[in-house]
Amino acid sequence: MGIININDDSFSGDGTLNQKKAIKMAEDHVAKGADIIDVGAESARTNRGPISIEEEIQRLRPFIEAFHSIEWNGKTEKPLLSINTWRPEVVKKILPLGVDLLNDIGALHSNDNAKLCAEHGTALLIMHSIGLPKEPHLGEKYKDIVAEVNRFFEEKIRVSESVGLHRERIVLDPGIDFAKDRQDNLLLLKHLNALKIHKRPLLVPVSRKTVIGDVLEIKEPQDRDAGTVACSVTSILRGASILRVHNVSATSKTIRTLEPLLK
Template sequence: MGILNVTPDSFSDGGRFIARDSALRQAEQLLAEGADIIDIGGESSRPGSDALPLEQELERVIPIVESLRECGVPLSIDTYKPAVMRASLAAGADMINDIWGFRQPGAVDAVAGSQCGLCVMHMLNDPLTMQSAPSYRDVAAEVGQFLAMQASMLEAKGIARSRICVDPGFGFGKTLEHNLTLLGRLDELAHGSWPVLVGMSRKSMLGQLTGRKMPTERLAASVAAALCAAERGAFIIRVHDVAPTVDALKVWQAVRSATPRVEQA
């Protein structure tokens, strides 16, 4: 999944693709590098960010969806607003990626009647406060419980399981220790029931580990994190740097396919 932020204030590439022409050029680049999905975001969810007015998000996102709907890969929309969900689906989007896990009033109704894919993400509190001393007794158990609860709720509303994936929300109300625990126990989070989407690309957790202060300096760490996630069962890897991640995953998959599995006694 290639990230296309059409925002002025995203933590990594804010402002680079706010203009329609530059956003479309970036989408072409993501496709050329091997992206299987393009994830379009019109509102930054970086820690400490304020909510964006609805009309501004629509103005940023809908023209891009309309321009890319024939691009040949599914379009995902990173939003939690039901009105943006409805408008995006009407414009040709294929997936809704919701940082609130479809907890906002009207969110489930906005997607239930379509055939779009849904990503349920875990976030503690909200973007403005999520990094204010986040605390868990057992982060993997609590995050896994939330994801299972929300995904099961969607199924109870008539949404097919095949439409749903889940995301533990790295960096969304988690310390470095929480993030590392979630990555290490990634295979536990979906209980084998839903595919797992992982987004760690360029995030501050990687900066903390490597000492790289600038998000654009975290390429190697982002690729390493993607491989760790794939090894633990991640099905969708959400990244800024598609080509290096695709190359690394090709090598990992080739070695994995060529190596006989040893059955445990």
């Protein structure tokens, strides 16, 4: 999954408000091996204010429309489109435009998002967190992070099914760096296989995250790609089905190298 940030305050420094540039980035991601494009209009950084619902829609709509007009020459299968948002007001306007996956980074705070996905035949990515994006949770403490994430997933799957979304349409995300400290993040990455009990695909979004910067003592997110590749390898070995990354080329080459070694 290749990341596209349609904003000017992405933590990784790769955001853009230029729609043509964003589409070109999507084409480049796919050319380098991405099967899914994940686009978001609002940075999740807690030190930046939220954008309005109207602004988020205005950033996403033209990208989605342009994405669907691309002729993916040489691709046997068209890449999937994932939209990164959590606000039901945005989801309601965006899903009818043609979205394969809703990446709900709001920890399914609103059951309406699961219901909307069911109505539009859209798959739902449920990310673990405490509270909403933009809310700092640095003091959050867990007795057993893996067990608590599993309980969260169990409850959110139950809620999603109760509003009509089939279990087969759900993907799970442990929410690396969201309301978690370094030790929490490392424990989740070490024990990803324990999150497979729900028998749903796992997405790991560790690309350039703070936990990598902490381990390597690297401040700039753009310089954390080596750590991202290391986490990508261990995540695959421990059961991840999808890797959400900025550097698609490095990750794709890593996976292609791993495949014959694991046969």
